[in-house]
Structure formats: structure tokens, C-alpha cells
Amino acid sequence: MRGSLQFIGNATALIRYNGFTLLTDPNFLHRGQRAYLGYGMSSRRLADPAVAIEDLPALDAVVLSHMHGDHWDRVARRGLDRDTPIITTTMAARKLRRRGFRRSVGLEEWEQYELRGRGGSIMITALPAKHAPGLVEALLPPVIGTMLEFCNPYERVELRLHISGDTLLDRRLDAIPRRFPEIDLALVHLGGTKLLGSLLVTMDGEQGASWVDLIHPRTVVPVHYDDYTVFSSSLNDFRHHIAQAGLADRVVYLERGETRELAPHHLVRHH
Template sequence: MTSLELPPGGTADFTEGEVYFIGNATTLIRFGGLTILTDPAFLHEGEHVFLGHGIWARREVEPACQVADLPPIDLVILSHYHGDHFDDVAARELDKALPIVSTADAVDKLNGLGFERGHALDTWESLEVHKGDATLTITAMPGKHATDDAVNDLLMPVNGHLLDFSRNGDQLYRLYITGDTMLVDDLEDIPRRYPDIDLGLIHTGGTTFLVTVVTMTGEQGVRAVEITKPRTAIPIHYNDFSVFLSGLDDFKKAASTSTTTTKFVYLAHGETYTFTPNG
């Protein structure tokens, strides 16, 4: 396992943490003195992003904030290198010295943009991040952008990520981010290897690529929750771009008939979920 040392700064709060929903898959996670930005995309409503292979998507919802509004960031966690997850605004305005954890494909492309502190993880590989008394272990989770192998080969490699927060060796909180995956068999391995997930951030939206769905629909997102078994689940990535065909209502409908014991929480852009660590 590789490690990353961050300079200590300020007083670390281990009594509670928060997830601030900026929009699409962009969130700000704060706990134990660590501030983590996920999948940074900040284009304004009405602007367009290039997704590759001649496909453009229009941003339909304004993000809750811009890069200039963010607090100091310790690191970025990126599912994959697509324009709705790392856009031109992020490339232009984020600090090039930020550590970015992602796929090898994304790290290589970001290096070409001047982001030279990339940390590439293959599935089940981990990076240990230290800041003061806090340790964050980031482990790449299985993900696949399409169930059709021919289509998947046209798309970027995808990681989900598991975030394990601990203090002086004591495990405090486990957070799972699906990334832009479909319902693949490897998801079944996650609860066997990593049980007791406290919170799941579930990428949905039913994104269409050509004629194929390449992110989970609302119904599939709920099934991913049933498989991975987080105590609480929050759907994200559900209405921000014109290529999304399965909105939040689809997820809510499926959740209302699910037999899972998971608690579902719904955030609008700009809202915050506050959590209390174990023990």
C-alpha cells in the first residue's frame, strides 16, 4: 500500500462530518480535518461538455458553487476522466498541486493538463492518506461503464472508491462512492470484502451513450444499494446533464418498494448531509 502525507492544519473535528452536494457527482466531503472534492465539474447551466465520440451534453442544473467558493482542498477523488466529472473549469481553476486519486487512464490524461500529483489505483488497490491524527484509506472499488464489452472498450475506465476514515488506528467511518458503474457481478464482492459501509453515494441518471445506458438507472441504483448494504444511501448524478434519462423520481420509486434496511437520504444541490462517526 502506498501512502501520502499531508501537512497538518487547524483543529481536526472527529465528532461529525459532512457531505455537501454541489451537483452531478461533485461533492465536498469533510471529516477529521480532511477536505475531499469528488468528480469536480463546475460548468454553468446551459453550457455544453464534450463526452467523446462526437457526443456533447448540455448542463441542465446550475452547480451549487464554483471553485473560488471552495475551502482549501486536501485531495480530489475522481471516478474517471469524462467531461461531466472533470470539466474545463476544473482543469483551469483547480490547484495543479492537488493530489488526485483515480484510474491510471485519468491520471495520465490529467498529467498532460499539468496535474502531476496523480495516484492511480487498480481495483482493490489502496492509498493511505495521513493528516495529523487522521488516516484516510482510499481503496478502488470495481466499476464498469457499460455491460456491453464492445461499448465499454470505447469508454473511459472507471473506479468506484471506498473511503475508510480512522484516528490513531481506530476505524471511525466507511463511505462508498459507486462511480459511474453499471450493475456488474464484481459489486457482489464489495460487502464480502468491506462490510459495514456507513454511507453510499450512488451514481445514477441512466446516462445514454449512443443507444446504450452507461450509468445506473434509478432502479439499478437501488439494486446497487441492496447489494452493497450501506446503512445510509444518497443518490447523486441524476439530473445535471441532457444525456440523463432516469431522474431522481425513478430512484425514489424503486426505494419505496425495496426491502433493504438502508436509510435513503435525498439532497438537492447545495444541501448538506451531516454524519456522526462510529463509537
């Protein structure tokens, strides 16, 4: 098996490919615990993660879209090895280095960072994302999407995996498919997160379907949709709009804890 993708919960996934092991947006709070979102706002977790932090394998890196309590929590801060590289925004990297994660790497949009190993390399590119409408965006932590390009030892790309990060559908995302017209797999952050009761700060089902149409990945795995009380848009909302858009054949739905095989240019849909 070349690799695998395991959905742990919220936006947390374990990606293994060509000998590398990456973790996305580590969120290991348990059901009933609260994630803190700044300005006195918090949200209660509704489901346990499928894997405990102490049961994770050794990690080559963490890919962190932004510094919010449902993406980087107190369990991750205490439980992760402080020598693990954390690839994230420049603001989050500064905070993490101050907290002892000395190998944190901050990327601006389109900047790249390469991990090298015996099985090849991973080129990580920071991509545009927009976490809130208008001026409110300045009040939330900066966020990036990421492209992970897994290359074999001969530097040929075998797998392009895109992580949307917490974003709304926005014109600045138009550049992603121009830069990366062939994306094998995408993890899309959904949920229709609402802050202050009405302010939408992540894509709902309708925006998510439009995002799939724009980014045009071969396969999509939805994440970040029902773990917290701030989510307003269910997975069924996404299913409905994906079907309306004629894109249902692109989507693979993973249960928490479920693992699918990753092969070159391919997510295996069934065991």
C-alpha cells in the same frame, strides 16, 4: 462537528472529516454549457452547481471516478490547484500528470492510497465498476468506485464512505460487500445515462435500488441524476424502486448545496 457532506451537483460533493477536505468528481460547468463525452458526443448542463470553484475551501485531495466531461471539466482543469493530489484511474492519472497535475495517483482495482494528517488518516481503495455493457466498455474511459476509510489517530476506522462511480449493476460488484460488509454511507451515481440515444451506461432507478440491496450501506445519498440531457431516469424512478424494495429508510435525499453532518459511523439525517 466531526465532519460534513455537501452535495454540489451532478457527482460533485465536498466531504470534510477529521480535518480532511475532499472533493469528488469536480464538475463546475454552468447551466447551458456542454460537457464533452468523447467521439463527438456532448451533453448540455441543465442546472448550475451550488458552489463556484473559486469558493471551494483548500482541498487535501480530489477523488475522480473517471475522465468524462461531466466529472472533470475545463473549469476544474483551469481552477483547481495543480498541487492537489487527484486519486483516480491509471489512465486518467497519466493524462492529468501531462496536464500539470503532477501529484495525480492512478489506482487499479483494489489498490490503495493513504492520506495522513493530524486528525488521522484516510485509506482510499479503488473498487470495481463497469461503465458500459459488453464490448462498448472498451470505448469509454476506465472507471473506478472508491472506498474512503476515515481513521482516527489510533488507526481505528470511524467512517466508511463508498462512492459508486459511474457503473452499471454487474457481477464484478459482488466483491465489494464481501470485502467491506459494513459501509456507513454510500454516494450512488444514478441517472440512467444514455449514449447514442439508447445505450445505458449508468444505473437507472431499478438498477440503483438493486445496487443498494447488494452493497447494503447504512445510508445512501443519490447523486448524478438530473444535471444533464443524457440522463433518462429521474430521481422519482429511484424513489419508486427503493420503496418497492423496502429500502426507503436507508436513503437521504440532498438538494444541491445542502449540507449534512458526518459523525462516526453516521450521516446525521436532520439538522
